[in-house]
Amino acid sequence: MTADLLVDRISLLLTMEPGTPGARDAPLGALEDAAVAFLDGKVAWIGPAGQGPDAARVLDGRGCVALPGLVDPHTHAVWAGSRADEFQRRLAGASYTEILEAGGGILSTVRQTRAASLRALTALAAARLAGMRARGVTTVEVKSGYGLTPGDERKMLEAARAVTGGPRVVTTFLGAHAVPAELRGRRDAYVAQVIEEQLPACAPWAEAIDVYCDRGAFDLDEAVAILQAGRALGLKVRAHAEQVAYTGIAAAAAALGATCVDHLERLDPAGVAAMAAHGTVAVLLPGAQLYLRDSAPPVAALREAGVPLALGTDLNPGSSPLHDPWTNATLGCLLQGLTVEEALLGMTRAAGQALGHPELGHLGPGAVGDLVLVRSPPGEPPSAAALVQHLGGAQVRAVVQGGRLVAPPGAPGTGRDGQSTDIAIA
Ligand SMILES: [Zn+2]
Known part of the structure; x- marks a missing residue:
């Protein structure tokens, strides 16, 4: 498989699926050092960092928390x-x-x-x-x-x-x-x-x-x-x-x-x-x-x-x-x-x-390909709590919708197929 997009080396992935293999912290389905691949608008693969499929475009998730698109x-x-x-x-x-x-x-x-x-x-x-x-x-x-x-x-x-x-x-x-x-x-x-x-x-x-x-x-x-x-x-x-x-x-x-x-x-x-x-x-x-x-x-x-x-x-x-x-x-x-x-x-x-759309708001193989990559406020390690503790402190680095990188406009990698990017250097 060659994926359309791979978000690799995510420091903390919250799938919101308690049954995610290897995940801790039910019900958030937390995975450390993880990766998510997207194909044809959907999640195609979730697993450990560095082990994902080839992809036309790769985003670096180091230092970031990834959640399903909000x-x-x-x-x-x-x-x-x-x-x-x-x-x-x-x-x-x-x-x-x-x-x-x-x-x-x-x-x-x-x-x-x-x-x-x-x-x-x-x-x-x-x-x-x-x-x-x-x-x-x-x-x-x-x-x-x-x-x-x-x-x-x-x-x-x-x-x-x-x-x-x-x-x-x-x-x-x-x-x-x-x-x-x-x-x-x-x-x-x-x-x-x-x-x-x-x-x-x-x-x-x-x-x-x-x-x-x-x-x-x-x-x-x-x-x-x-x-x-x-x-x-x-x-x-x-x-x-x-x-x-x-x-x-x-x-x-x-x-x-x-x-x-x-x-x-x-x-x-x-x-x-x-x-x-x-x-x-x-x-x-x-x-x-x-x-x-x-x-x-x-x-x-x-x-x-x-x-x-x-x-x-x-x-x-x-x-x-x-x-x-x-x-x-x-x-x-x-x-x-x-x-x-x-x-x-x-x-x-x-x-x-x-909304009567149970296919939204969680990440697993076959789920809708929506993801947000977000950094904790400066000085805070990637964690669920830090994103909520700081009022307006979460820094959105990238948004994936329907398996495509859609924001921010001009994000590194959006115009350069096949190249790894430095969107989230730790
Ligand atoms: Zn109202």
Whole structure:
């Protein structure tokens, strides 16, 4: 075999597969002095350094930790406009309600997203997703939810899918994100529009359906009806659940077969039990907890029940303008009580499960060929803990997606087939 790419002499490889031969530290599947070969977009071989197959291109992983390409299972990365003013007003003491009444908040993003062209939205999303991939993200979920009309919701999904040259994009329809200003006080009419008009227009552009079930948004009955309508069209089910107020949507969505439910700050024991019973992944969003100065979800109860824990950035212009998955991992540990192992699994394997894509987020023969090569902060030996301990300290050296070296642009070796490179001299 001649591989397309060999990443050799990796100081520490974390496969996220507990059954990796020779690996220690289950569930991370740690191998020291290892190598990974890629062929035809997939992992072709994993083994000791220096024993890999011939390859058209070789990267030197000395001094680095290699992980599966990161998966961000929850973003709102398509939007237009800025809410930086709102951030300043909130720092000065304005409440969310005051900001909303002054025309700010989510409805200001809706106005600006509606006014933006498909081309402009695509360019904005592409720039954000390029930034995420430079940080090691190779798969990202992107939602609609700032259009709130059939045409504008579809425009958002089209924009997400039109992004090329970035991470793999998984789209989710979130028409039930908020009631638009023109239907204020007429939630029934808006729910009918979501089910009867938006869903048929958007389902061909989406893989999943999501709903914001909460105080001030949609109630449990409305949310279940919307999720059932999406499921009937073949969409995977997920929900923004138990964030501001407890509604019962986590248990209801789990019973509908949701791949994941997200937020969960106010999750109750019945919700935990339902998620465990149905194999539903918990997507934790510490960025939103930080920006909203909220309390943590019941992570210990979820862990105790065996619910997989995934981490999303929730990237959005208001409640979580967080672009960096590494910072997110640190926040997950400090704000929500995750262990280092849980944080790293949460941004790889568990995040793939959350999306209903169990083929993502782990490295073994036949797995999707996504890998991130990262250095610990200066002075730190290559270790899982150092990557998470330092806030924003992880230094991404190379990103492999679909078996190809895709970042950073102009990385040593990208234009020189067959030559070993010095991308990561120890
Ligand atoms: Zn969200």
